[in-house]
Amino acid sequence: MPSMRRGSAQIRRSSLAMPAAASTPQPFLGKRALIRSLEKHLTAEDTTRLLALALEDAGLDDVPSGREEFEAFVREAMLPSLLPLLRLDQVHDLVRRTLGGEDGLHPPPIGRLGGAGAVAPRTTERPRVVVVEARSTRRLDLARALVRDGFDVEVVATAPEVLQVEPYHALVMALDEAGERAAAQLAAAGTRAGLVTYDDPSAKGAIRRVIANWPSDRVSIVARTAHSSVLGARVRIVLG
Numbered sequence: 001m002p003s004m005r006r007g008s009a010q011i012r013r014s015s016l017a018m019p020a021a022a023s024t025p026q027p028f029l030g031k032r033a034l035i036r037s038l039e040k041h042l043t044a045e046d047t048t049r050l051l052a053l054a055l056e057d058a059g060l061d062d063v064p065s066g067r068e069e070f071e072a073f074v075r076e077a078m079l080p081s082l083l084p085l086l087r088l089d090q091v092h093d094l095v096r097r098t099l100g101g102e103d104g105l106h107p108p109p110i111g112r113l114g115g116a117g118a119v120a121p122r123t124t125e126r127p128r129v130v131v132v133e134a135r136s137t138r139r140l141d142l143a144r145a146l147v148r149d150g151f152d153v154e155v156v157a158t159a160p161e162v163l164q165v166e167p168y169h170a171l172v173m174a175l176d177e178a179g180e181r182a183a184a185q186l187a188a189a190g191t192r193a194g195l196v197t198y199d200d201p202s203a204k205g206a207i208r209r210v211i212a213n214w215p216s217d218r219v220s221i222v223a224r225t226a227h228s229s230v231l232g233a234r235v236r237i238v239l240g
Contacts, residue, residue, distance in 0.1 A: 130156065169193055
């Protein structure tokens, strides 16, 4: 049965949703293929939650059953939510399994990789933020909140992964042992990214050392339990 829209709601475009041109023919499997592909990279609980949120954002009651509507839903409602949560190779895998193509899925990097995050440009391009968060539920909440606050976001689970992601303008990361090591490597590479870290009594020494060695003064400290809106405000501060 065709899916029903609530009122006249339309799927909203996002700056993260880039056209995914089909490079090879792909049998149309619709919702079944989408759920299988999501569960390949997310838990069943996260898959259900993410799909429900995407449907709500798109104003739909169910995943569209027609090919064109389904492809639009994946590109314009699912991908903006997935890009902050999954590595690019995982996003490419999902697109191959659902749409058959993987071109143009990610916004172009801003600045050079060696800079580990260029200064936010004075253009209409959205600032790119990387968040380190081990808990999957908080990863999803932070990613959605920051995207809605006007940022392009990538969320990784561990601090070492920060060293492998594309250039970014701001980094949100706890300065535990692994975080301090990653921060030291970024500082040694001359990063120009702003840093937001969490106030943690057990990490006060690490916080002092990182602030002392960070290549710029664009560092801010926020409570670990701070609301996502507060976190977004601190990110804007370090973007200068």
